[in-house]
Amino acid sequence: xxxxxxxxxxxxxxxxxxxxxxxxxxxxxxxxxxxxxxxxxxxxxxxxxxxxxxxxxxxxxxxxxxxxxxxxxxxxxxxxxxxxxxxxxxxxxxxxxxxxxxxxxxxxxxxxxxxxxxxxxxxxxxxxxxxxxxxxxxxxxxxxxxxxxxxxxxxxxxxxxxxxxxxxxxxxxxxxxxxxxxxxxxxxxxxxxxxxxxxxxxxxxxxxxxxxxxxxxxxxxxxxxxxxxxxxxxxxxxxxxxxxxxxxxxxxxxxxxxxxxxxxxxxxxxxxxxxxxxxxxxxxxxxxxxxxxxxxxxxxxxxxxxxxxxxxxxxxxxxxxxxxxxxxxxxxxxxxxxxxxxxxxxxxxxxxxxxxxxxxxxxxxxxxxxxxxxxxxxxxxxxxxxxxxxxxxxxxxxxxxxxxxxxxxxxxxxxxxxxxxxxxxxxxxxxxxxxxxxxxxxxxxxxxxxxxx
RNA sequence: UCCGGUGUAGCUCAGCGGCAGAGCGGGUGGCUGUUAACCACUAGGUCGUAGGUUCGAUCCCUACCGCCGGAGCCA
Numbered sequence: 201x202x203x204x205x206x207x208x209x210x211x212x213x214x215x216x217x218x219x220x221x222x223x224x225x226x227x228x229x230x231x232x233x234x235x236x237x238x239x240x241x242x243x244x245x246x247x248x249x250x251x252x253x254x255x256x257x258x259x260x261x262x263x264x265x266x267x268x269x270x271x272x273x274x275x276x277x278x279x280x281x282x283x284x285x286x287x288x289x290x291x292x293x294x295x296x297x298x299x300x301x302x303x304x305x306x307x308x309x310x311x312x313x314x315x316x317x318x319x320x321x322x323x324x325x326x327x328x329x330x331x332x333x334x335x336x337x338x339x340x341x342x343x344x345x346x347x348x349x350x351x352x353x354x355x356x357x358x359x360x361x362x363x364x365x366x367x368x369x370x371x372x373x374x375x376x377x378x379x380x381x382x383x384x385x386x387x388x389x390x391x392x393x394x395x396x397x398x399x400x401x402x403x404x405x406x407x408x409x410x411x412x413x414x415x416x417x418x419x420x421x422x423x424x425x426x427x428x429x430x431x432x433x434x435x436x437x438x439x440x441x442x443x444x445x446x447x448x449x450x451x452x453x454x455x456x457x458x459x460x461x462x463x464x465x466x467x468x469x470x471x472x473x474x475x476x477x478x479x480x481x482x483x484x485x486x487x488x489x490x491x492x493x494x495x496x497x498x499x500x501x502x503x504x505x506x507x508x509x510x511x512x513x514x515x516x517x518x519x520x521x522x523x524x525x526x527x528x529x530x531x532x533x534x535x536x537x538x539x540x541x542x543x544x545x546x547x548x549x550x551x552x553x554x555x556x557x558x559x560x561x562x563x564x565x566x567x568x569x570x571x572x573x574x575x576x577x578x579x580x581x582x583x584x585x586x587x588x589x590x591x592x593x594x595x596x597x598x599x600x601x602x603x604x605x606x607x608x609x610x611x612x613x614x615x616x617x618x619x620x621x622x623x624x625x626x627x628x629x630x631x632x633x634x635x636x637x638x639x640x641x642x643x644x645x646x647x648x649x650x651x652x653x
Numbered sequence: 654u655c656c657g658g659u660g661u662a663g664c665u666c667a668g669c670g671g672c673a674g675a676g677c678g679g680g681u682g683g684c685u686g687u688u689a690a691c692c693a694c695u696a697g698g699u700c701g702u703a704g705g706u707u708c709g710a711u712c713c714c715u716a717c718c719g720c721c722g723g724a725g726c727c728a
Contacts (some may be wrong), residue, residue, distance in 0.1 A: 515723095
């Protein structure tokens with residue numbers, strides 16, 4: 201029975217017999233013994249194993265190099281050296297699988313670009329081990345956050361026949377042979393079908409039955425976006441709440457961000473310290489800010505006024521009624537407020553049809569959460585629950601009623617105010633790890649021109 | 654898709670219109686309770702691809718491809 205390295209290193213007392221399995225990070229030879237540093241992914245640190253010449257298996261030491269997998273059994277003892285509290289005095293060593301000199305990971309650092317080319321091995325590096333452990337913790341924390349608040353986890357379809365809200369270009373799903381002249385009616389679903397870009401509209405139908413729900417699953421965008429913040433396949437968290445307005449929506453988004461920052465600080469301390477040291481010196485302080493301070497909230501109108509009177513030179517002009525550019529959002533959260541900011545009540549012309557129109561006739565009850573370093577991390581809104589207003593909005597956006605009949609039905613039968621938002625899971629991970637490229641917070645990134653592994 | 658940058662040893666990068674360089678990694682030997690160990694020796698290259706300019710191009714020019722940064726789209 202193997203003991204995870206994390207458990208071994210957390211031991212309170214010496215142990216007579218312990219078995220650890222993992223991959224060798226470094227080996228340092230002496231004449232009469234060798235040090236192996238063994239990492240098994242359970243935590244950032246490895247455990248030091250001391251192998252005296254002559255113990256069973258030590259004849260394989262010449263073949264045990266960086267990258268090899270080994271099993272060691274021995275006594276857990278206080279280390280005589282300085283760098284670690286515990287080490288294993290090995291009594292039996294097994295070379296499980298050698299790694300020859302072509303093993304690409306060195307002890308020294310590699311560039312992120314190189315590590316992406318060896319996506320099948322990069323999880324064995326310190327940084328990517330930490331990133332993927334964090335990803336798991338954060339995913340679990342997302343579930344506990346909503347479950348503790350009575351939300352129902354719902355699974356919305358991944359294959360869809362409705363171009364929901366036109367959120368982006370979609371990947372076509374078909375069983376028709378390539379180049380087929382067959383009509384969509386002859387295809388598998390009897391109509392054109394696609395990979396989902398968002399589960400929001402379906403989630404709304406479930407919220408209008410179960411109260412508060414959330415989705416947490418993959419979404420797909422066939423946009424030719426070549427940026428560090430966009431992937432063609434990404435995971436999205438989409439809560440949807442019945443009997444909730446924009447205020448409640450913003451409150452929940454802020455509470456969720458705060459909760460996740462606290463989980464990161466409390467439960468990923470070792471990995472967080474590593475990110476702060478190696479990736480982003482300001483990371484821990486920024487997370488503390490999010491965990492402790494209330495977010496600033498400004499209306500779109502106020503935000504534009506702040507930008508106009510900032511005296512700041514922007515590449516793109518600030519204009520009332522135009523969308524905020526990335527540089528504008530970054531200025532608000534990084535320079536002006538220096539904390540997370542929620543901007544709400546956007547002009548209706550720049551927002552999708554389903555957002556609830558405000559009484560001023562010009563704006564909709566939309567909100568974006570902006571965080572330093574990332575920009576927009578959450579986008580949400582109160583949904584239009586009034587049938588006649590929704591119909592007018594669809595007409596204005598030139599959407600066909602027959603495509604959204606079921607969505608409109610929610611307003612026809614027992615309509616309620618409701619609201620929700622979408623959070624990009626990878627963007628969250630970028631925020632809590634400091635990693636600046638979305639390709640490096642998902643094990644196998646799908647971006648234009650790249651679908652390796 | 655647009656703008657800018659970049660491509661040289663396994664990795665990270667210098668370099669230069671005229672014989673291809675370092676550090677790290679690899680190999681060999683040595684040394685040491687070591688810890689991104691240390692010391693010595695050693696192997697390793699179609700300088701992204703294709704054209705062009707030139708007596709001569711890794712270097713200058715053009716195109717293409719890859720990657721990086723920024724923008725748009727958004728999460």
